[in-house]
Amino acid sequence: MELLRLATAGSVDDGKSTLIGRLLYDSKSIFEDQLEAVERTSRDQGAEYTNLALLTDGLRAEREQGITIDVAYRYFATPKRKFIIADTPGHIQYTRNMVTGASTANLTMILVDARNGVIEQSRRHAFLSSLLRVPHVVMLVNKMDLVDYDEAAYQKVADDFRAFAAKLDIPDLTIIPISALQGDNVVHRSENMPWYEGSSLLHHLENIHIGSDQNLIDVRFPVQYVIRPQSDAFHDYRGYAGTVSGGTIKVGDEVMVQPSGLTSRVVGIDLFGEELQEAHPPMSVSVRLADDLDISRGDMLCRPHNHPHATQDLDAMVVWMQQGTRIQEGNRYIIKHTTRTAKTIVKDLQYRLDINDLHRDEKTTSLGLNEIGRLTLRITQPLFVDEYRRNRQTGSFILIDEASGATVAAGMVVDTDV
Amino acid sequence: MSSIDYQLSQLDLLEAESIHIMREVAAEFERPGLLFSGGKDSIVMLRLAEKAFWPAKIPFPLMHVDTGHNFDEVIDFRDRRVNELGARLIVASVEDAIAEGLVVDPTGPRASRNSIQTVPLLKGIIDNKFDAVFGGARRDEEKARAKERVFSFRDEFGQWDPKAQRPELWSLYNGRHRQGEHIRIFPLSNWTELDIWQYIQREELELPSIYYAHRRPVFWRDNMLMAVTDVTPADEGAEVFETEVRYRTVGDMTCTAAVESDADTLDKIIEDVAASRITERGATRADDRASEAAMEDRKREGYF
């Protein structure tokens, strides 16, 4: 069975919780005791109907305030696929959460209310999805029941959205008219919208091709940990453990090690005693080489003629994620990239990107919570990076505040030739 | 593995992610420890740790918080498994904590040591200077857990602050902490109960016998089937009867209930789980029934 990771986005009241509740409910992933708890709470709150949205509101603080404050993960499965939903709230102030959810997603579902059409927040969600390079986007025109399942109403929203999406980098876009509340086009094709010829949401989720979401061309293997058993049975064993972050590594392949530039040959790929012939993303394996090289955590295995850029300067899009602080030129942080950790200083804040109209504000001198900008960073030691558009693993990093230890920013490498 | 299909199955993907997490911890922390209860989730976690470091031994000790009210079958299993692996087991004992006066043994007809486990757990973490502690919790178990990070920061009192969690992106985990603070690590975050069972089957993992259907004397308490034991004698007026049951979780005897089932093989259990309409905690854990926010409140104080 395959696994598909989804992220959801939508403004408050567009019907996101109702949709997730329905997907879980119709795929029989809601258990009776959960449903009972939700029914009880709905009654206590004086609601007339069972509020399926309560299923996804986790924490006490959220229940008290009636809002969703953070990313929550939900699981459901059909006979075809297992799904992980990163449920991220759509409020203006929560760009951070959507970026977090989208960072690991194969697909984002963006909801809009058919009555309101494409609003500022829908554009923002589409932009974030493209910034994070989520390979597939499904735009759901919800509450079709409230516009009499009218094709023209749907077309207008769909056209608006396509026009905006054309300015972005969205490799695969699908638009589906639904009613989360009534179930139209969620699990089954709706009889209320005979003019719609596409598949239902669930059918789409079950069948979309995700096999090529990973980079299978450029071999990238950041060394995570060196395994040296020092036991009699495995006296000379030395395995470089890590997760394949790009390409396919085969036994017999010639590899180059960064930063040393030395080359060797793969003589074994191990997984718990099993000898594999090849490994691809995102497998976690242990690689043995023909030569005894000095390799440690933070080094990168790649191919002699296809390797990431070794650089101390990065040009990147950065999302600031901490409340109450700002990032500006001269600030210093810890940078974590693949299995390397170093220190960095902000050399240049080139511009702040307005995510509503994609305007570049070059006068900005700092970025605050949920703001996105393009920065140049100088790093204390070389990192082995690819452009994020080529590889989401070797093109991404986080910034950490040294004093508090907090994760303060997410970054995506734009250009490797600075 | 075929060379055409580069799509991993869900179990392979989950396994790869968990192994990645464990190796990050081994590389970045000084003193990790792994909570091992002998329950199915920690059994899976242990197999993943074996895989992550093979052919070397697991490079950290195991710790069990023993309430003194565990099922004998589980303790026997725990000790056998630890021996096989040549691992080191630390037992953080609730009885010791009671003897030392750190906690008061709850008394009364329905007393449970479940809630006082947090004290020896945190003491075990401090005494062993653990800076990272692996736990087998899953996000599908409970809604407070659904929001918890894989690397979950704990302050020097072991407390979890759900509102001040670090964003967790890609597979970049932030383990920064100061002396005295620690990080709880949840490598099974994305696994569901069904994934766990399918993995146990695929890996042919041995389980304590009480997971399989067996006959034992039981009684009904609040719609839950409790075993009649030394620490859980039948409630007054409750009818004791013998029937075929199995356990979906194996916590402390005083708050863990059985389910009626004739599933005596993994195939049958998987069928049972796939068809089950009640969550494992809802079905069998008295501790989570206390209130809507029972788990969240315990977690804030440092619970598993």
Ligand SMILES: Nc1nc2c(ncn2[C@@H]2O[C@H](COP(=O)(O)OP(=O)(O)O)[C@@H](O)[C@H]2O)c(=O)[nH]1
């Ligand atoms: N008529 C109609 N109402 C809907 C639909 N989807 C959601 N709603 C209602 O819209 C309101 C907000 O939905 P909710 O799921 O809580 O929105 P969220 O804030 O995006 O999670 C609730 O009253 C829902 O019942 C729909 O397809 N049709």
